[in-house]
Amino acid sequence: MNNQDVINRLIPLPKNCKVLEGVTYDKKRINIVCKADKSAKIKTALSLLDLYTSHSHFEADFTISLSIVKKSKTIKQLKKAKFLNQSYIIEPQMAGKIYSGLKIKAYSDLGVLYGVRTLIQALVVNGDEVTIPKIKVADWPDMEFRGQWGGTSNCDIPYLSQYKFNAIDGKVLVNADESGNATVVHSDRLYQEADEYGVDIAATIPHLELIARKGFIGSNNELLATPSEERKNRSDYFPFLCMSSQATKDMIVDWFRQTAKHPMVNKILIWLSEEESKCYCDKCVDHEPYSLEVQCLLDAYDEIKKEYKGLELGIMLSQGSFKVTKQIADMLPKEVSLTFYDGGRTYDSGRYEMVLPSLANYVKKGGLLGIYPQITHSWRTVFPMMSPYFIKYRCDEFVNKNLHRIIGYSVPDNRYHEYNLLAFLEWLWNNKGRSEKEFTMAYATVNNLDGDLLYKYILSLKNASWDLAHSKLFVRLMYNYPLVLRSSLEFNDHRFEMAETLPIKNIKKDIIQARKAIEIAKEMVNDQLESQAKCILGGLLAYEGVMGFISELEKKSINSDKLIEYYKATKKASNMVYKNILAWSKDILLEREKHHVRVTDTSSVLFRALDGMKRYLDDTQVKCSKKQRIIHVGEWDEGSFSSNHDALLSFDITDTITSNKSGTYHVCFDYINGQSGTEIYRVFLREVQQAGGEKTISQLTGNIKRLAIWAPWAEYPFKVKKVNKDCQYKLLIDVTGMEKGEKTCRGMVGLRKI
Numbered sequence: 024m025n026n027q028d029v030i031n032r033l034i035p036l037p038k039n040c041k042v043l044e045g046v047t048y049d050k051k052r053i054n055i056v057c058k059a060d061k062s063a064k065i066k067t068a069l070s071l072l073d074l075y076t077s078h079s080h081f082e083a084d085f086t087i088s089l090s091i092v093k094k095s096k097t098i099k100q101l102k103k104a105k106f107l108n109q110s111y112i113i114e115p116q117m118a119g120k121i122y123s124g125l126k127i128k129a130y131s132d133l134g135v136l137y138g139v140r141t142l143i144q145a146l147v148v149n150g151d152e153v154t155i156p157k158i159k160v161a162d163w164p165d166m167e168f169r170g171q172w173g174g175t176s177n178c179d180i181p182y183l184s185q186y187k188f189n190a191i192d193g194k195v196l197v198n199a200d201e202s203g204n205a206t207v208v209h210s211d212r213l214y215q216e217a218d219e220y221g222v223d224i225a226a227t228i229p230h231l232e233l234i235a236r237k238g239f240i241g242s243n244n245e246l247l248a249t250p251s252e253e254r255k256n257r258s259d260y261f262p263f264l265c266m267s268s269q270a271t272k273d274m275i276v277d278w279f280r281q282t283a284k285h286p287m288v289n290k291i292l293i294w295l296s297e298e299e300s301k302c303y304c305d306k307c308v309d310h311e312p313y314s315l316e317v318q319c320l321l322d323a324y325d326e327i328k329k330e331y332k333g334l335e336l337g338i339m340l341s342q343g344s345f346k347v348t349k350q351i352a353d354m355l356p357k358e359v360s361l362t363f364y365d366g367g368r369t370y371d372s373g374r375y376e377m378v379l380p381s382l383a384n385y386v387k388k389g390g391l392l393g394i395y396p397q398i399t400h401s402w403r404t405v406f407p408m409m410s411p412y413f414i415k416y417r418c419d420e421f422v423n424k425n426l427h428r429i430i431g432y433s434v435p436d437n438r439y440h441e442y443n444l445l446a447f448l449e450w451l452w453n454n455k456g457r458s459e460k461e462f463t464m465a466y467a468t469v470n471n472l473d474g475d476l477l478y479k480y481i482l483s484l485k486n487a488s489w490d491l492a493h494s495k496l497f498v499r500l501m502y503n504y505p506l507v508l509r510s511s512l513e514f515n516d517h518r519f520e521m522a523e524t525l526p527i528k529n530i531k532k533d534i535i536q537a538r539k540a541i542e543i544a545k546e547m548v549n550d551q552l553e554s555q556a557k558c559i560l561g562g563l564l565a566y567e568g569v570m571g572f573i574s575e576l577e578k579k580s581i582n583s584d585k586l587i588e589y590y591k592a593t594k595k596a597s598n599m600v601y602k603n604i605l606a607w608s609k610d611i612l613l614e615r616e617k618h619h620v621r622v623t624d625t626s627s628v629l630f631r632a633l634d635g636m637k638r639y640l641d642d643t644q645v646k647c648s649k650k651q652r653i654i655h656v657g658e659w660d661e662g663s664f665s666s667n668h669d670a671l672l673s674f675d676i677t678d679t680i681t682s683n684k685s686g687t688y689h690v691c692f693d694y695i696n697g698q699s700g701t702e703i704y705r706v707f708l709r710e711v712q713q714a715g716g717e718k719t720i721s722q723l724t725g726n727i728k729r730l731a732i733w734a735p736w737a738e739y740p741f742k743v744k745k746v747n748k749d750c751q752y753k754l755l756i757d758v759t760g761m762e763k764g765e766k767t768c769r770g771m772v773g774l775r776k777i
Contacts, residue, residue, distance in 0.1 A: 029156045031468035032144045034186055034445055035452035036461075037162035039100070042145070045156035046085065046122050050076055053153060054083035058090040063218045064132040065089070068139040075146055075153050085155065086116070086124040089139070094130050100161035101130075109189070110163035111138035122157050133189075133221045137162070140185055166421065166451040168223055168428035171444075172395060175436045177213055182437070184220040186448040190428060191217060192227040192292055197278045198238035205277030206238075214287035225292040225337060226282045231316060232263040232296035245270035248302035263296070266315040267306035275323040283331040292337040292362065293320055295351075299343045313344045317354050324359070335360070337393070342366045349381040352390065360391035360427060369395045370402035370432060372413060372492035373525070378424050386425055393428035394421065398443045400488075402432055404497040404625040406562070407555035407607055409442040409481060411459035413489050418450035435619040438611045442466060476547050483540040484559060487533035491562045496569070499524045500628045507631035508736055509653065510695040510771055519573045519639070527566055534563050554607040561599035565629050568593030572636055583645045590636050590647060597629035601777070620728060620737070627689065627738040630775065653691055654679050656754060656772040659701070664760055664768065672756040672772070676708075679774050680752040685745055689738040689775040690723070690754065692730055697767035700731025705757040708741065710750050720744070730770055738775065 026042040033040065053076040059065050068089065076087075092098055094107065104110040111134040116124035127138035141162065147154040170176075170190025171183065177193065196208040209226070217224040228234075235241050241262045248265040264271050282291055301312045317338060324336045338355065339362040340348060352361055363369060363382055371377070377396060386392045396417055400406035421429050431447050433440045449462055457465065463481050467474035499521050500507060506519065527533065537560035544553035572589040575581055604626040608618050618626075630652060640647045657674045664670045690706055706723040721741040728737045760768035 026156070028468060029145050029158070031465040031474075033141060034144070034465055034469060035449040036456040036465070037141055037160045038453055038456070039159075039161040041159040043157040045154055045158075047152055047154045048085050050151050050153055052082075052084040053077070053155075054086045056086055056088045058088065059132060059135060060091075062132045063215075064136045064221050067219050067221070068132075068136045071139055071143055075143070075148065084123070087142070088116075088124065088126045089135050090126070090128050091132060091135060092128050092130055098128060098130070101163065104161075104163035105165065106163055106167050107131075108133060109137060109167075109187075110134055111141075111160070112162070113138055113142060113158055113160040115157045115159060125155070125158070136221050137187055140187065144185075164452045165454045166418075166426070166429055168393070168430075169448055169451040170222075170428070170430045171433060171437075172430045173432050174434040175438075176433070177210075179437050180213075180216045180220050180222055183444075183448075184222060186445055187452055188448055189221055190223045190225075190430060192225045192430060193217070194229060195226045195282055197228050197234060197282075199240045199243065199274065201239055203239065203243050205274050205281060207278055207281035209282075209285050209288075211287075214285070218287060223290070224287070225290040226285070226288045227292045228278065228282070228294065230294045230297040230341065232298060232300040235262045235264065240264075240274075243270065246274060248300060248307070249304040251301070251303055263300040263302075265302045265304055265307060266312070266319040267302070267304065267310075272319055272323055275319065276326050279323055279327040279334075280330065283327060283334050289333060290335045290337065292339060294339045294364075295341045295344050297341045297343055297366075311347060311350070313347050313351060314354065317351050321354070321356075321359070337362055339364050339393075339395075342368070348379060349385075352381065352385045355390065357389055357391075360393060361385065362393035362395065362428070362430075364395040366402070370397040372397060372400060372408070372489070373495075374416070374489070374493055376420050377417070378420060378426070383424055386427075391427040393430060394426060395430050395432055396421075398431040398433055398447045399440050400492040401495070401498045402434060403501055403621065404628070405435060405439055405608070405619065405622045406492075406497060406604070406625055407439075407558050408488050408492055409484070409555065410488050410492075411442075411446050411462050411481065412485055413492070414443050414446040415450055415459055418447065418454055422451070422454040435621050436611075439608070472549075473547060476543060480540050480543040480547070480552060480556070483536045483543060484556065485536075486529065487537045487540070487563060488559050490527045490529070490533050491559060491566065494525045494527050494566060496524055496562065496566050497625060497628060500569070500632050501624065503632070503635075504735060506635035507628065509634070509655075509691075509693045509773065510735070519576050521570070521573060524570065527563070530563055530567060534560065537563060551607060551610040554603040554610065557603040558600055558607060561596045561603065565593055565596035565600060565632075568596055569632055569636075576639075586636075586640065586645060587647050590633070590640065593629065593633055593636065594648075597633050600629055601626045620739075623738065623740060630689075630738075631736065653773045653775045656774055658695070658769065658771050659758070660695075660769045661697075661761060661767055668759055668761045670758050670760070672754075672758060674754045674756075674772060675751065676754050676774060677750075677752045679776075680708075680743060680746055681748050683776040685743050687740055687742055687777040689740050689777065690756075691773035691775055692728075692737045693771040693773070694730045694732065694735035695769035695771060696732070697769045699761045699768040700729050700734075701758050701760040701768055701770050702729050703727045703737075703756065703758050705755075706739065706741070707755040707757075708743065709753045709755060710747070711753065712747075713749055740777070 029042045055072050055076055100112045101110045108131045111129035114126045129135045145156050145158050168190035172192050193210055193213045198206050200206050246264055247262045282288055299312055328334050337360040342365040345365050382392055400408040437444055446462055460478050463478045464474040467477045540556035544556050568589045575585045608622045634653050659672050707719050708721040709717055710720045711717045723739050
């Protein structure tokens with residue numbers, strides 16, 4: 024073990040760190056002395072150290088001492104520390120010339136826990152022997168709160184906290200009971216775990232206009248807004264709150280009270296309405312709706328903070344509130360924090376700064392600003408992107424602009440994005456510490472990879488990976504409904520308008536570099552890295568095919584041969600992406616674990632785009648290769664449902680199965696514009712023998728997805744292992760629709776043979 028190996032294992036890198044050759048002892052010869060009260064965090068620190076020591080001491084040769092220093096006393100190494108509560112030092116102790124112990128000192132139990140975390144990363148265990156380097160550290164973070172939202176963040180606190188992750192927004196469920204009284208449901212497990220692992224938790228009340236969807240709020244007319252006629256007639260309409268109503272303010276005060284009285288809560292975060300929810304009552308109609316919303320929250324906070332001293336309030340912006348961002352910021356008193364979230368602006372991997380000028384000025388005036396950035400390729404698609412350059416770029420901006428709380432967004436599971444996630448925590452803690460290369464070498468050390476080859480791989484994809492994410496190709500295709508839907512929507516056909524897809528200027532060079540990354544992954548004999556590079560190559564080739572097709576259509580004289588060329592290029596790319604997205608996901612998942620629905624969506628979206636291109640070629644009589652890739656099976660409408668809104672749809676697919684034989688199929692769903700969506704619960708493929716026997720040969724179960732105006736398509740893979748030409752095959756689909764009594768509920772079913 025050399026000193027650089029020790030430093031490479033420390034993620035994030037401490038501010039000041041010196042490592043010299045250490046000593047090796049049997050666990051029985053290592054003792055722990057704790058001079059701090061045993062809070063939840065200290066107990067966690069001691070339990071972590073238990074793995075490296077023994078309670079059966081003959082006579083200790085080495086002592087690790089933990090202590091909390093009063094803040095009135097100065098630890099000279101921490102004079103420059105920005106956040107004292109999270110700072111700590113580790114000091115070697117000498118008995119003459121013998122290295123006999125380590126002292127971990129901090130101003131808080133959290134600081135002690137962080138010191139233990141750093142020490143544990145430096146230790147090497149071989150059986151019962153522990154090697155302890157002579158390590159000297161003085162450390163503190165650049166960013167006060169470094170957290171995560173979404174995906175598996177609520178389940179990953181023990182894992183994430185080892186890298187000094189320390190903030191999470193935990194939803195509380197607020198509503199009303201049958202009598203109209205406010206109700207609040209907490210996650211006690213989440214609070215307890217946050218306390219044990221040193222994670223700051225904000226009790227989070229989700230988007231205000233969504234609360235009335237469930238429960239009994241909708242039955243209290245005093246709370247409800249007066250909608251416009253247009254909104255009331257929309258298929259996705261549900262009641263929302265009138266922010267001028269005293270009943271609404273009283274309800275919010277009760278939500279705050281029941282949230283604040285929980286012993287683990289000292290922060291409440293409110294998400295503003297995702298969509299502008301203008302009320303047309305006499306009190307609201309002439310006022311900007313988000314200003315009313317914020318004022319109602321501030322009034323409720325003024326009332327409740329008298330009961331709960333020290334309670335903090337945070338308000339989170341939304342994509343709906345974007346146009347009045349500065350107006351909202353100007354309304355907030357200094358003690359109320361502001362979080363910038365906008366699905367189209369903070370969930371973004373583009374090469375441009377994220378913090379708005381008005382919000383940067385808000386910080387300069389003393390405001391506390393947080394932000395919700397995505398740290399992945401895209402929030403909606405699950406696509407590989409190991410990019411320290413992207414993450415460093417984001418963290419540099421947030422640290423330099425003195426933000427307060429950074430909550431990264433990573434879906435659907437941290438395992439898909441571990442590299443970016445650790446880089447995110449690295450540079451929020453110590454922004455000027457490691458370079459992109461040095462972080463990659465550290466990550467390689469922790470994961471037993473060849474650091475030089477891994478960096479060559481990362482460097483090869485430096486632009487290719489980020490350019491593809493920056494272009495937004497996949498997320499734009501996901502929502503290009505005229506292109507990817509088979510149903511007829513009630514707006515003009517603009518299927519080939521991808522105006523929000525950004526140009527990739529050096530795509531030929533990116534393609535060359537992606538191919539180089541594939542060869543490096545092969546040299547590393549690393550299937551997962553190879554699949555990632557092939558996904559990126561496939562994505563770049565798909566960009567060329569899709570955008571080339573669109574560009575050709577914009578010409579005065581369209582070259583049909585060119586259209587066919589781009590179609591075939593997209594087809595080749597779609598197969599590459601499909602195969603390698605699923606291979607990458609399979610390498611990450613546990614045995615028998617299913618791909619997340621966003622993984623299967625990502626793997627299928629190019630097939631959907633290809634279908635749309637083929638429909639255009641067919642419509643314009645351009646002769647192209649084979650028939651449509653998706654096979655129409657049937658449809659459902661409101662007449663399919665029973666009086667309790669359930670239906671078991673049945674379709675005979677014998678010809679499709681017997682002609683296409685065994686293999687992987689997708690069952691494909693498309694929403695047809697109507698007043699109600701459809702909940703899909705189970706899908707069965709049944710085989711009916713000649714003698715009349717019947718059995719299930721493949722199935723999808725669980726609440727798979729709701730098809731509606733905001734999620735109008737889905738594809739789910741299933742296997743057909745063996746086809747008997749003498750049997751009949753039926754597709755059975757268990758669905759629920761029209762739960763609110765709407766008149767129309769329609770959709771389409773198709774099959775795709777992979």
